[in-house]
Amino acid sequence: MIAEIVFAISFLTLAQFFVSYCRSLIAKSRGYELSEQAREISGVAANTARGDQFKRLLTLIALCPGPGGDANRIRAVSTYFNLLGFGQALLSRAIPSAARWIDAERGGCAYVAAVVLDRRIAYRRTVLLQQLARN
């Protein structure tokens, strides 16, 4: 009986700590304002993104090489996004409010991907301008 209670409470706290930890990893990007060009390319609105845009944004990120250093962040966000998808598949019918929350979180992940894309576009533009200035 004690083991079952310990397991149940630990599972709930694990879920809460895990979500907060993932948010702490991606929180930096959430306050970032996307540039006009990034919004146009990614199709993301000024401050919000939808979960279903995430895969498309990852494809765009793969097409746009960056200075490096953001690969771990993309991996962490992708893992969190996939775990949320798994949670959504499990809970969407049983708890509709949880499904809405998960959808909002997945939108947050998509916004982080849009920020990474924006930074990569800015980097490419700077490199291109430097090359043009040299020539």
Place this chain on the structure above:
Amino acid sequence: MLGPVNYTIWFGVFLVELFSLLCLLRKGALSKHFTLVLYLCACLATDIGGYSIIKTSGYNSNAYFYFYFYSQSLLTICLFFVLMSLYSQVFSEMGVGKHIRAGAMLLLAATAGISLHMVAASADRFVTLFVTELGQNLYFVAVLLTYLLWGAMAKLRENRVRLLQLVLSMGVYVSLSAGSYAMVNLYPNHEFWRYYFPITEMCLPVSWAYAFMKVSDDARMGTARLLAPTR
């Protein structure tokens, strides 16, 4: 007998712990986060000790059996010290460090006493049963203490990003461990645990290495951003 998969996992865990220790030392964490360094050193010593005992006496020997269970208990107690140092840092401005340490020691002794009493009251008095029971209870107390600390941090509007990440990763690890120990109590002698526990041991060193390598000491962020729903 251990197979190549077990040795690969063991070697992977060893490398991750060593890398994390080097990251902490490189970032000058020895004085400010001494208990983290102590915990990682204890993990490395346990890995090396366990490997040498397996090589000399074998995996199924009594020597390894006792070494494993006692070393796990010691590591859990070391983890308790880490948690107390996190408490001390969060409440550093209030000057209550001594009280926190005294309270933690009392709690540690009480948990060990209760676990011993629970095992002594059962029909089969095995030392392994005591250690599994102690592990489950200590991790569960650690879960409650971490949750309490996280609540206090939210209330005090703690904004040091590295400290937030250290506490949250600690919460993830102790919750995972407490739940796993509870499952071991429910389903013991399962082959799965032989692979599962070493993999979960990588959680803390990986998150600590990330916190010290990627997050600067002066980075700040409000806890509200971690608790409030996404816009």
